[in-house]
Amino acid sequence: MERVMANHSTISRDAKRKLNGIYAMAIASVFSIVVFAYLPKVSGEVTYSFVLDKEWVLIQQWVIDSRVGAYGFSALSVLFTALAYYLFRKGKKHGIAIFGFSIGLFMAFLCWASAGDFVPFTGLLQGGLILAVPLIYGSLAGLVCERSGVINIAIEGQLLGSAFVAGVVGSLLQNAWYGLLVAPFAGALISVLLAVFAIKYRIDQVILGFVINVLIIGLTSFAAQRFLREDADKWNSSPILQPINIPILCKLPIIGPMFFSQTIIIYLLYVIIVVTQIALFKSKWGLRMRSVGELPVAAESVGIDVNKVRFRNVIIAGAIAGFGGAYFTVGSVGAFSREMTAGMGFIALAALIFGRWTPLGALSAALVFGFADQLRSVLSIAGTPIPSAFMMMVPYIATIVAVSGFVGRVRAPAADGIPYQRGGAH
Secondary structure (H helix, E strand, C coil): CHHHHHHHHHCCHHHHHHHHHHHHHHHHHHHHHHHHHHCCCCCCEEEEECCCCCCCCCCCEEEEEHHHHHHHHHHHHHHHHHHHHHHHHCCCCCHHHHHHHHHHHHHHHHHHHCCCCEEEHHHHHHHHHHHHHHHHHHHHHHHHHHHCCCCCCCHHHHHHHHHHHHHHHHHHHCCHHHHHHHHHHHHHHHHHHHHHHHHHCCCCHHHHHHHHHHHHHHHHHHHHHHHHCCCHHHHCCCCCCCCEECCCHHHCCCHHHHHCEECHHHHHHHHHHHHHHHHHHHCHHHHHHHHHHHCHHHHHHCCCCHHHHHHHHHHHHHHHHHHHHHHHHHHHHCCCCCCCCCCHHHHHHHHHHHCCCCHHHHHHHHHHHHHHHHHHHHHHHHCCCCCHHHHHHHHHHHHHHHHHCCCCCCCCCCCCCCCCCCCCCC
16 A cells, blocks of 8 residues: 555656546445445346347347346446556556446446336437537537637537528428538538637637627527517428438447438538548648647748638538537427527537547547436436436536546647737737
8 A cells, every 4th residue: 555655656647647537436436336236225127128120139128136237337347447557557548448437337327227117228329329419519619629729619609500590491492401501601600700700800719709609699589589480381390301221230239220320410420520530630631720729839930821720720610510500400300499509519618628629539528418418318207216407417527527637637729719920929
């Protein structure tokens, strides 16, 4: 024990944060064993269903006693915690151990919360992915902006404005595809406001983002009241995009209906995630983006027009957010309602921070938020004693802990939010 404490005092600050994260995993594992497995006085059978539609059946249902499941999955989280510590001592990355720990802890909780109930497991996963779609688009839009050095608080406005335009165009032309086509242009147009005032006139970017959000909320609310409500059949009754089944892949158990029986909006999301991840770290475009977001003076010294790169990337970010906005109307309900994005732009911003300004990190964080929302719905139907609001609190608490630096280093791009003038003046 003394050796561990001595080593803890000599390691770097970043390593200490990682070690604190492993300690937190150990505490959570013990909590899981005690609260989810040991303390409950009664247990019941939990039935997990793994068939959603017409996919190939690998396993129809899995029935397990809630206490046995809680003990088993808690033990799994303990095992992965030990693996994380081992990899840490070896100086290796332990992301896979964190992932395994998270699965074990989640399943232990699910066994406890669903004792005596039926859980549509495949439906839970599919619903979580669908709810995460606008969050993923929004967080990627924020990533492209902030990696370029421009704070994007206006994600909410970009989502809402593009949802409105997509819904109206889809309604007028009675074609959801046209609504999807114009949505990125609507998002890009809103981004022009952000780019002009943030980059050219150097307005405080946080205040500017909130102003744009209020502007878009006001405009869409007025238009919805003035046009959409009075003649809804013409202005607010768009067809919706239908799921496209990918042959063979859509038949795969569990992952088939989850990933390969979706609308074009989700398939586009797969492409954008891959392209963003590769382009950000493997292309000249990504190198320039990161350079103007981290050290714009150095970028200018090698001939890069900092503000031009920022302006272009802010517009691209708005277009990405536009696809997320289209999800709300032509991608789901086919009609626009006032403030229907319900603050998802801000949740996307939290996912971006939690994901440490990386595409895969933002994706993972957005999925956590989406699954938490879907799990809240499933557990409320099952009649679990846990307040549904508590389920939505957990990802935000995790974000606060991550930003605090207790379990790891979370650092925004160095020049994020700092206006730039030629010659290095700010």
